[in-house]
Amino acid sequence: MKYIHLIILVILGLTSCNSNISEKLNTIDNLLNQEKTDSAFQELQTIFTSDLKDEGDRAFYNLLKTRTDYLKNIPLLSDTLINYSINYYQKEKDDNRLSEAYYYKGACHYYDGDYTEAVYNGKEAEYHAEKTDNKSLQYKIYDLLAYANRSTGNYTLALQYDLKSLKITTALGKYDWIAYTMNSLSGDYEYIHKLDSSEYYVRKSEPYINFVDQEDQAYFYYNISLLYKKKDRQKAKYYLHKSLAIKPLANAYNELASIYMSEGKNDLANQTMAKGMNITTDDHKIELYQTAAEMKAQQHDYQTAYELMRKMEQLKDKNTAKDKMNEIYQIQAKYDHEILSQKYQQKILNIIYIVSVGLLLLLIQYTLKKYKSSKDKKNVLQSQLLINIYNEKINALKGSKEKSDHEIKELKNKISELQDKQSRILYEGQKLFEQIESGETVIRWNKSDFIHFIEYYKVKDLPFVNHLENDYDDLSPRYKFFEILYHMGKDDQDVERILAISKSTIKSNRTRIKAKLIAQ
Numbered sequence: 001m002k003y004i005h006l007i008i009l010v011i012l013g014l015t016s017c018n019s020n021i022s023e024k025l026n027t028i029d030n031l032l033n034q035e036k037t038d039s040a041f042q043e044l045q046t047i048f049t050s051d052l053k054d055e056g057d058r059a060f061y062n063l064l065k066t067r068t069d070y071l072k073n074i075p076l077l078s079d080t081l082i083n084y085s086i087n088y089y090q091k092e093k094d095d096n097r098l099s100e101a102y103y104y105k106g107a108c109h110y111y112d113g114d115y116t117e118a119v120y121n122g123k124e125a126e127y128h129a130e131k132t133d134n135k136s137l138q139y140k141i142y143d144l145l146a147y148a149n150r151s152t153g154n155y156t157l158a159l160q161y162d163l164k165s166l167k168i169t170t171a172l173g174k175y176d177w178i179a180y181t182m183n184s185l186s187g188d189y190e191y192i193h194k195l196d197s198s199e200y201y202v203r204k205s206e207p208y209i210n211f212v213d214q215e216d217q218a219y220f221y222y223n224i225s226l227l228y229k230k231k232d233r234q235k236a237k238y239y240l241h242k243s244l245a246i247k248p249l250a251n252a253y254n255e256l257a258s259i260y261m262s263e264g265k266n267d268l269a270n271q272t273m274a275k276g277m278n279i280t281t282d283d284h285k286i287e288l289y290q291t292a293a294e295m296k297a298q299q300h301d302y303q304t305a306y307e308l309m310r311k312m313e314q315l316k317d318k319n320t321a322k323d324k325m326n327e328i329y330q331i332q333a334k335y336d337h338e339i340l341s342q343k344y345q346q347k348i349l350n351i352i353y354i355v356s357v358g359l360l361l362l363l364i365q366y367t368l369k370k371y372k373s374s375k376d377k378k379n380v381l382q383s384q385l386l387i388n389i390y391n392e393k394i395n396a397l398k399g400s401k402e403k404s405d406h407e408i409k410e411l412k413n414k415i416s417e418l419q420d421k422q423s424r425i426l427y428e429g430q431k432l433f434e435q436i437e438s439g440e441t442v443i444r445w446n447k448s449d450f451i452h453f454i455e456y457y458k459v460k461d462l463p464f465v466n467h468l469e470n471d472y473d474d475l476s477p478r479y480k481f482f483e484i485l486y487h488m489g490k491d492d493q494d495v496e497r498i499l500a501i502s503k504s505t506i507k508s509n510r511t512r513i514k515a516k517l518i519a520q
Contacts, residue, residue: 021051025060032064037071044068059088063097066104076108080410096137099129103141110148118148139168139177146184150191159188179208183220199227218247225255233259250276390415429456436488441498442481450477457484473516482509 024047031040044065052058062081069076076082082105089098106121122145129138146161162184169177182205189198202224209220225239240256243249253276260269390411397408429452432445442449454477458465464487468480475483485495492506501509 021047021054021057025057025064028064028068029060032067032071037068040064041068041072055088056092059085060097063101063104066101066108070104070108070111073111075112076105078410078414079105080407082108083406095128095131096134099125099127099132099134099141100137102128103137103144106148107144110144110151115148115152119145119152122148135168135172139165139172139174142168143181143184146188150184150188155188155191159185159192162188175208175211176213179205179212179220182208183223186223202227215247218243218249218252221246222249222252222255225252229255229259233263248275252276387415387418425452425455426459428452429454433457433460436485436498441500443500447477450481454480454484461487471518472513473518475513475516479509479513479516483513 024043028040028043031037031043044061047061049058049061052061063085066076066082066085082101085101086098086105089101102121102125106118106125109115109121110118122141125141126138126145129141142161142165146158146165149155149161150158162181165181166178166185169181182201186198186201186205189195189201205220206224209217212220221239221243225236225243228236228239237256237259240252240259243252244256253272257269257272257276260266260272394408394411397411428449432449432453433456436442436453454465464484465480468475468483482495482499485498490498492503495501495506496503499505
């Protein structure tokens with residue numbers, strides 16, 4: 001009887017949701033047009049995919065989701081959603097929405113560094129957009145194609161698209177877009193060694209600078225200063241000071257220091273360079289170290305110059321290691337996002353299964369209990385549950401009237417990727433676990449090593465790791481590792497040696513971890 005009541009409630013809920021889906025989608029579209037991305041994102045979370053009974057609503061939802069994810073810098077995990085929109089709008093011959101769908105698909109691929117897909121989809125978007133009078137969308141498409149071509153060294157093509165953009169922005173009277181486009185044109189001409197044209201567009205952009213975001217104005221004034229660096233140092237300094245008054249830019253300090261150096265003002269050059277060092281990121285510090293080393297060599301301070309060059313090499317090595325670490329983090333972030341998304345949609349699918357077969361809920365509960373009791377050391381339970389969810393969805397799709405071979409293939413690919421990734425993480429985690437058991441320390445470990453160790457320890461004792469993840473408020477991987485060491489039977493002396501910390505740090509860690517315990 002309780003399932004009958006649940007089914008009735010579900011049917012009533014679904015019926016009430018269907019009535020305002022189109023209205024919600026239009027609201028989200030308007031919010032995005034008003035650049036209220038966060039509000040649009042929140043509204044999207046209130047729409048259940050199971051409510052999208054109408055094909056047009058589903059296509060519009062997929063387009064809006066892809067657009068919102070792009071604006072919030074969320075990686076495009078799969079083309080499935082946006083391809084659905086593209087196929088629908090092709091069938092409906094809706095050039096405006098079709099060009100928009102192609103544009104955001106291309107923009108997402110550009111964001112992910114896939115310039116080939118970015119150009120292909122950008123060209124498709126261009127073809128359909130030019131059949132409409134949507135000038136704002138045409139500008140965005142030309143801008144995307146300019147960036148994609150510039151990123152692949154096709155500067156002549158980038159120039160052609162930036163000229164198209166300038167024509168549109170001028171007609172629209174969008175002064176901020178005009179400024180950005182002229183700045184891009186200056187770069188295009190510089191790349192093809194037409195310096196007079198490059199200077200022309202830098203100068204021509206100056207009256208429009210006040211219309212761009214204030215922080216971006218600093219970069220415009222910095223670019224203008226480069227024009228005068230060799231011709232008129234006083235003007236170059238004027239624009240550099242103007243840039244720095246808006247925002248402290250490391251490159252601006254670097255150029256200003258070089259000018260002071262050429263004027264023989266060594267102390268002022270050193271002070272200016274030091275300011276740049278204090279505010280810059282590691283990437284910019286490499287360039288600053290090199291400039292500073294050259295300055296010190298010109299001052300015959302070769303010892304300091306050598307030290308600066310050594311720091312530059314160390315920073316390059318550090319950045320290489322950081323890039324590798326970031327790559328691992330990005331992979332994990334993609335999978336975490338996919339798991340969260342699939343888990344949310346699976347709740348909706350569970351309700352549909354209850355309505356259609358009535359027994360799937362019990363099956364899922366049984367599966368969860370089975371996996372919770374499993375001690376299979378070759379698989380991590382959480383990933384296996386997700387694989388099971390994918391398999392259930394594949395079975396549901398096979399039995400559906402709207403069978404999608406492409407979506408089934410995508411789900412099978414995701415299952416394969418999860419299995420490969422989990423095997424790699426478990427292999428790494430097991431090696432690290434064995435290192436600790438054999439008496440080694442974590443002095444050379446990075447954050448990903450702690451994460452891999454914890455993933456493997458789930459195989460050893462999943463309930464304990466779940467306790468750390470669920471009963472505490474966002475424990476860091478290092479704090480989780482700290483607790484696991486004691487769970488493994490290590491004493492304070494062992495923990496001191498393994499983590500290379502003092503007794504006072506152990507006490508401090510315990511206090512901080514205890515403070516994160518969520519009240520039950």
